[in-house]
Amino acid sequence: MTATITLSLEIELGWGFHDKAYGSELFSEQCTVESRTLDRLLDLCDRTGIPITFDIVGFLLNSPGHGAEPSPHSDDWWPSEIGETSEDPLYYAPSLVDRIRSASVDHEICTHTYTHIPCADFSDEILNWELERASEIHQEHSLQPPTSIVPPRHSPPSRAILDQNGIDCVRVAAVESPESNISSFAYYLTRSHPIQKPGVVNNVLETYTSMNTSLTAPYLQNGQKSPHPAFRMIPRRVRKRIHRRYLSQTLERAVEKDSYAHLWSHLFNISNNIQFPLVAEFLTELEERQQQGEIEISRMTDLVDTTTN
């Protein structure tokens, strides 16, 4: 029995929250911790040989001071922090992509749209513009145009517009979020990860994952922010043990069923000394299981080759 495993990591920084009233508390001053964490992660991937699908908000690749663009968006969509004199690292981070590209492991750089739009809330015209701009900025950085997409907030994009833009793989949440805070408290501590093979729907390959982050734990510190007080009532070492078990059981169940699992998180989530060591341990476990022939690691783009050929 061999399982296929995909890991995806969202790099969106401030763009993930520019339409929200919260978010800045998750990040370090000048994004120094997130930047250092990416380097630590890339080193770890080089040591273990594990490739990741990094899904990136395209605007981050622009040089500081690029500013708002002529677009089908309304003017108020563009965050005030991106003005002509801005070097704000929450909105401009072209060097992060350069570092991913210069790693020894061949990671995938796919798209998380150009300005982090929840796709289903926007018109086809805007989605099309977002994907065209993502493709252009990739090519300006000598990257291949993206062929995979991780839709912001799992909001489903039009498959026809994806197809038109050469996107043939999309990440999809296979399970719904719990409805209340009380039910989510129990849910996250006892959840099991979706084990489901990718499938082609309307010409696009869908790869199924969890609604909330799975490579990191929602009940541990995320980025610079402490977890909900209800979680903090449980000792941290117990919560860490729960997350380790969740990750290992995901692999075991995927192997047992000869199936597939896709785990994900954001760069900011792993950027602290609680979550990062757990990710590091997990990558080592993946390396060992890969050497034993139990699992294969596929980037999203590889899934298309193996599933449709």
Ligand SMILES: [Zn+2]
């Ligand atoms: Zn996002």
